[in-house]
């Protein structure tokens with residue numbers, strides 16, 4: 713657990729900043745009150761809730777050292793969403809560039825390594841050994857160039873996903889549901905192969921968001937020998 717805990721800390725000048733942005737994105741009239749604090753999120757999320765006359769804003773404390781124009785951009789984006797305005801690009805660009813920069817991404821991953829404890833257990837399942845499968849796939853498709861992340865079976869079965877790669881703790885987790893006799897090795901291999909491609913092609917977001925699957929990713933995925941059979945099997949399993 714982080715020593716900072718989860719308690720927020722007030723952003724000095726936060727209210728004035730939000731009121732300024734309220735006007736700059738084109739809202740008319742007297743700006744409302746804002747209570748703005750930094751909060752120990754493990755990603756760059758920024759949230760806003762309204763209670764009575766006051767808007768409560770939480771900036772990720774990853775923004776704590778960000779320059780003023782970055783905070784302004786973040787505020788403008790957030791307010792534009794709530795008040796249905798269109799902020800100018802110049803106003804939001806500093807935030808977007810900051811959020812997308814490699815430096816910010818690596819700070820997020822670094823923080824997540826501390827805040828998100830690898831939750832799972834062992835790669836050795838009752839029927840399938842994920843480390844052994846990883847090594848085979850690494851040899852066959854990656855010329856052994858892929859560094860092995862943490863790999864584990866999920867501690868519980870999941871409904872929706874078969875696998876997930878989280879760059880924060882640098883961990884691949886596969887749905888325990890596949891660790892049973894009726895599931896052929898090629899299905900497990902395919903899911904692990906897919907997650908290994910996420911390790912090879914880092915993305916901004918963790919898990920399996922759609923943005924992670926570029927056309928190159930999809931093309932490379934088809935190199936897996938039993939691609940079609942595995943997809944077919946998993947489609948049936950998902951029903």
Ligand SMILES: [Zn+2]
Pocket residue numbers: 906910919920921924925
């Ligand atoms: Zn994916």
